[in-house]
Amino acid sequence: MNESANTDKGHRATVLVVDDSKTILVAVGQILQQENYKVLTASNGEEGVEKAEAEHPDLILMDIEMPIMNGYQAVQTIRASEQLQETPIIMITTRNALEDVEKGYMSGCNDYVFKPVNTHEFLEKVRSWLETAE
Amino acid sequence: MTSQPAKNIQDPGRKEYLHGGQIVATKEPTQITSILGSCIAVCLWDPRLGIGGMNHYLLPFGHRHEDLKSARYGNVAIPMLIEQLVDLGANVKRLQAKVFGGASSINPGKPGVHHVGARNAEAAQELLLERRIPIVSHDTGGANGRKVIFHTNTGEAWVRLIQANKPEK
Numbered sequence: 001m002n003e004s005a006n007t008d009k010g011h012r013a014t015v016l017v018v019d020d021s022k023t024i025l026v027a028v029g030q031i032l033q034q035e036n037y038k039v040l041t042a043s044n045g046e047e048g049v050e051k052a053e054a055e056h057p058d059l060i061l062m063d064i065e066m067p068i069m070n071g072y073q074a075v076q077t078i079r080a081s082e083q084l085q086e087t088p089i090i091m092i093t094t095r096n097a098l099e100d101v102e103k104g105y106m107s108g109c110n111d112y113v114f115k116p117v118n119t120h121e122f123l124e125k126v127r128s129w130l131e132t133a134e
Numbered sequence: 135m136t137s138q139p140a141k142n143i144q145d146p147g148r149k150e151y152l153h154g155g156q157i158v159a160t161k162e163p164t165q166i167t168s169i170l171g172s173c174i175a176v177c178l179w180d181p182r183l184g185i186g187g188m189n190h191y192l193l194p195f196g197h198r199h200e201d202l203k204s205a206r207y208g209n210v211a212i213p214m215l216i217e218q219l220v221d222l223g224a225n226v227k228r229l230q231a232k233v234f235g236g237a238s239s240i241n242p243g244k245p246g247v248h249h250v251g252a253r254n255a256e257a258a259q260e261l262l263l264e265r266r267i268p269i270v271s272h273d274t275g276g277a278n279g280r281k282v283i284f285h286t287n288t289g290e291a292w293v294r295l296i297q298a299n300k301p302e303k
Contacts, residue, residue: 079298088240098151098169102169102279105169105279105296105298106296106298109171110240110278111171114154120193121192121193128172128238128248128249128250128251129246129249131246132238132240132241133241
């Protein structure tokens with residue numbers, strides 16, 4: 001078992017992946033499960049907010065372009081919840097224009113991973129942000 | 135840390151936006167902008183000749199054969215930037231550095247010592263020290279993203295923490 005998949009409180013870390021692409025949910029989910037993380041998924045921003053509020057994941061990975069509620073709105077809504085203000089959120093997106101990235105940080109995310117995902121970089125960021133999570 | 139209001143920065147004309155894994159080195163006065171989370175931007179310039187540049191790396195050290203060509207790693211991006219500046223005529227002994235980025239903790243009571251952002255910042259210190267390039271200004275760590283603007287000819291830098299918009303309750 002990968003010890004790094006555990007939080008400092010000893011439980012297996014839970015990662016919520018929010019993306020409207022089933023392909024991405026499956027691919028990212030597999031990478032995380034291979035590292036022994038518990039994976040939750042949501043297919044739009046609104047569902048992502050609901051799962052974040054209900055499950056209190058240790059880390060959230062958020063796409064931007066999604067139906068019903070986009071990633072910026074979802075992150076801002078999640079940050080409005082007192083219990084989720086210190087949950088690390090990483091945007092996972094193809095949108096790398098300056099104004100888009102700035103908008104992501106202004107909505108309240110902590111870091112970015114750009115698609116196509118480089119597994120090594122992606123897992124470094126996941127492990128790192130989980131290290132400092134509550 | 136060099137932090138100045140944007141209005142005090144003179145526009146040098148040419149503008150570049152730097153993504154992760156990219157490098158700009160130039161003789162032409164250029165304003166380089168980048169946005170950083172856990173990544174690091176190292177800004178270097180030769181004050182006598184006004185030659186300068188910036189890199190933006192994602193991870194501190196790459197060891198695999200294919201990593202050693204990629205400016206996504208600090209141990210590649212820093213020597214590569216120096217080499218490009220020297221090729222343009224800069225003197226390595228005159229280079230000065232400013233280092234920004236490396237967000238590494240969401241929780242003020244829990245600094246992320248093993249966090250990739252902290253390791254990225256350490257790598258910049260280590261690699262610049264090895265080459266005897268002084269870091270004259272830095273702003274690293276914390277939970278926030280940063281927007282960095284660097285002027286290659288003067289070495290002026292402006293860095294702003296990107297604060298999240300206050301959510302509506």
